[in-house]
Amino acid sequence: MVWNFQGSSSKPKLAVLKEIIRTYKPTVFALIETHMGGDHAEKVQRIVGYDSHARVDAVGFRGGIWVYWKSDLVSITPITKHPQYITMEISRNSGVPWFFTAVYASPNPQDRRELWTELADFARRNNHPWMVAGDFNETRNLTERHGGDANMARRCDMFNNWIEDCELIELEFSGAAHTWSRVDNWQPEGDLTAQLGSLSTKLQTWNEQVFGNIFRKKRELWARINGCQKKLAITRDKGTIVLEAKLRKELDEVLEREEILWYQKSRVDFIRDGDRNTSYFHVSTLVRRWRNRINSLKNNDGVWVEEKNALISHVVEFYKKLYTQDGDYDVNAEISYDLFPELSNEDLRWLTRPYTEAEIEGVIHNMGALKAPGPDGFQALFYQKNWEVVRQSVCATTIIKALHGKGFPDNFNNTHIVLIPKVTGPEYITQFRPISLCNVSYKIVSKVLANRIKHVLPTFDFGNPKWFRSGSTNFR
Incomplete structure (x- = not known):
């Protein structure tokens, strides 16, 4: 089993991982794009109950590949560890050994070319059965993604050529063709400021249409939970009990988002995760805004200037005069x-x-x-x-x-x-x-x-x- 984990510190993800393992009971499984280092890998090993693992730790918050197995069921010898892959030899019950490579290809095209070259060299040097699985950050054709241009088509051709050179065969799959999405298709060669502007616009649309207004959601959830409780006070209905539990879970997520929102707005940086307090951050934000707001100022004659446009004019004129050259200076002097x-x-x-x-x-x-x-x-x-x-x-x-x-x-x-x-x-x-x-x-x-x-x-x-x-x- 291979799963693009995209961060290993989330309790909900760890709960899902435990459920998947309980259901499918994989002898070997790999987590890629873990974003974490060794201590977390060992913590996950203890949680899922596997006694052996090999890993490539994330660099900062980039990458990370962890492979776990049960040593009483399978014998595994890691061969190569690389920031973008782990290759290992696997054998079971004295059977014919085979190779397995867990891949997390870098989003950077130059780094991916290094990955393709190294894996192609491995394929030429070895003739045992070989499985390659993971996140390649590439697709075989444009139908595997929403959108695409001539450059993307060229990348698909290069990826297909690499698959043929390695003599790999793609396994069939079941389920949804598109299993994840992101707000913006970032072009590495594109203009930075233009892409930031485009991404900002799309994020605003996403915030309005997908993420939603946190405070409105909170009010709606409180109202629906209150309605469930009023109904349960009259009659114990199983469907209502299940609905209330679901709404409470959604409310917990919304409250966590609200906490993070106020934390970011407060600009408070001396409190660590785990010590957060929504009310404190809310008050800190309001106090900061109040302190930073300029409602009126005295002019040179000591008269209060309160009207907005007059206040703007007063400030601008002050700094124009302050930063205007005063005196006779030769700016071209050596x-x-x-x-x-x-x-x-x-x-x-x-x-x-x-x-x-x-x-x-x-x-x-x-x-x-x-x-x-x-x-x-x-x-x-x-x-x-x-x-x-x-x-x-x-x-x-x-x-x-x-x-x-x-x-x-x-x-x-x-x-x-x-x-x-x-x-x-x-x-x-x-x-x-x-x-x-x-x-x-x-x-x-x-x-x-x-x-x-x-x-x-x-x-x-x-x-x-x-x-x-x-x-x-x-x-x-």
């Missing part, structure tokens, strides 16, 4: 090279070496997952959780090009300006400081550059070490 120290050849090589995916990935995974987003609405969490899907669009198609001076996509550096109070109960515009809420994609570029510059800054001596102190905001 700057003496003596002001800056000369970099060593080693530092120059460090700064000018080619940018890599590893640098970009490191920056993304070190970002605060739920920090306030920029104009595109996507937080760092989106990139962290979907890195395998968006990696090529982020790295090769967008970020590395921008870092090498090949230009930004349209709207890439769009920014929201937010005014943060410097004092409690501010009355004047001077008592606020502006901050920029940039798109995460733009932050990636700036943080990659900052990481490189940070490496050579200690060699500079500007006469005031406080200017570039780590963690300081005094960049003068």
Whole structure:
């Protein structure tokens, strides 16, 4: 048995897994795309009651393949462990051994090509029976997916050619032809900002038509449960009892969603999972909104400005004047090279070496997952959780090009300006400081550059070490 588990920490999924094992009693089963590491694999082994397993742990939250078996019924020897597959030799009752490969193919086409090459080499070197099963992240023809274009048809042809080269035979199946779906078909080579815009629109539609309004659902479920209880108070009906239990389960799921919603809106990051409290997060959100709302300000004459358009005009004019050049400066004047120290050849090589995916990935995974987003609405969490899907669009198609001076996509550096109070109960515009809420994609570029510059800054001596102190905001 092979199951694309898509995360192993969910209690409902573990309950379903136990039921499947109880029903079908597989001697060997594989879980792929587990998103977890070794401790969880061993926990699952204890829960399902299998005494042996082999695994390839997830890298961060990517991938993961776990294979379990009962050693008293079958003998298994792992042969190859790879981030995208595990190959093992299986024998039973001294019979003819055969090979089994559990696959979770990377969403990245370049990584998949490596997988196809390695498995084709294995097929040429061995002539025992061989079963390959898992998630190949490919289809044999366009009828196996909803939608598709010329590029997708080309991928289908390449996958079919690989199957023929390995002399594999596809087993028939029963059940629904399409067993899962996702909101958007992400194109690795596509424009990042355009795809984010398209995905945002589709997610809004999905939220309205599929996910639904959490608060309306909660009210409806409470009303229906109340109706069931009133009916049960009059007569004990089995159907009503079953319905009430079903509605209570749905309500539990909706309450959990509500809790997560308020948790994200509250911006509270010092409480860990397990300590969540919906009322606390709700109040935190309302307090934050109240503090951040500007209803009125005093102008230079000490007169309160309350009308919305007048208030906007007052703020805009203040910052226009603040950031307008004052005085007679020659912006084209040459700057003496003596002001800056000369970099060593080693530092120059460090700064000018080619940018890599590893640098970009490191920056993304070190970002605060739920920090306030920029104009595109996507937080760092989106990139962290979907890195395998968006990696090529982020790295090769967008970020590395921008870092090498090949230009930004349209709207890439769009920014929201937010005014943060410097004092409690501010009355004047001077008592606020502006901050920029940039798109995460733009932050990636700036943080990659900052990481490189940070490496050579200690060699500079500007006469005031406080200017570039780590963690300081005094960049003068």
